[in-house]
Amino acid sequence: MAKTQNAFTKYDVAAVAAEPVWLGLGADIRNVTANTPDTTNEDAFYDGDGTLQTDVTGTTEEYTFEGDRNELNTTQDFLIALQQERKIGGDRDVMFRITDPDGTTHTGLATAYNITYRGGLAHEIPPFSVTIRFKEKPVVVAGV
Numbered sequence: 001m002a003k004t005q006n007a008f009t010k011y012d013v014a015a016v017a018a019e020p021v022w023l024g025l026g027a028d029i030r031n032v033t034a035n036t037p038d039t040t041n042e043d044a045f046y047d048g049d050g051t052l053q054t055d056v057t058g059t060t061e062e063y064t065f066e067g068d069r070n071e072l073n074t075t076q077d078f079l080i081a082l083q084q085e086r087k088i089g090g091d092r093d094v095m096f097r098i099t100d101p102d103g104t105t106h107t108g109l110a111t112a113y114n115i116t117y118r119g120g121l122a123h124e125i126p127p128f129s130v131t132i133r134f135k136e137k138p139v140v141v142a143g144v
Contacts, residue, residue, distance in 0.1 A: 006032065008101040011063065013075065013094045013132065016109065020095045023075040028128065029067035036061050062133035063098075069117050069126040076117070079130050083115040096132050103143025109135045 011032065014020030039058035044050050070076060082092055096110035114131040 004101045010099040011065070012097040012099070013079065013110075013112070014097075015078070016093050016095055022095075022097060023078055025065060025075050027073055027075070028070045029065045031066045033064045033066070034061070035064070060134055061138070062131055064114070064129060064131045066127070066129045069128040073128075076128050079112050079115055080117050080128075082112055083117070093135065094132065096134060096138075098138075100143060105141045105143070106138040107141075108138035111135055 011025040012022040014022045038056050041055050041057050042052045044052050092111050094110055094112050098106040110132050112132050116129045118126050
């Protein structure tokens with residue numbers, strides 16, 4: 001695949017439901033930071049040469065979205081409600097879908113947290129940010 005701008009990757013969220021109603025997460029977002037924190041175990045053994053061996057024992061994907069708060073943005077309203085209603089645990093779960101430029105989708109159950117929608121300097125537009133982390137390995141469907 002040729003080089004493609006980040007803007008051609010699409011992100012959507014939905015309430016957890018049998019038939020999710022997807023809400024686009026691109027409007028008013030200027031930056032997405034992807035993070036894939038791994039949990040590792042390191043050991044060295046006497047039957048080797050003492051060199052540490054690293055095994056990945058767990059992994060996940062999380063994406064932090066940053067932009068401007070827009071009171072007319074229904075996707076932001078959906079996510080902000082999770083914070084305003086002080087939801088915790090499974091009540092913070094959402095469906096999360098990433099669509100690559102080639103149409104490949106990555107869909108799964110996720111948690112929305114670190115939701116920010118207020119604050120800043122008096123002359124600035126309030127910020128909006130949220131981190132969404134997959135809770136399970138996403139289902140990947142290849143694009144065309």
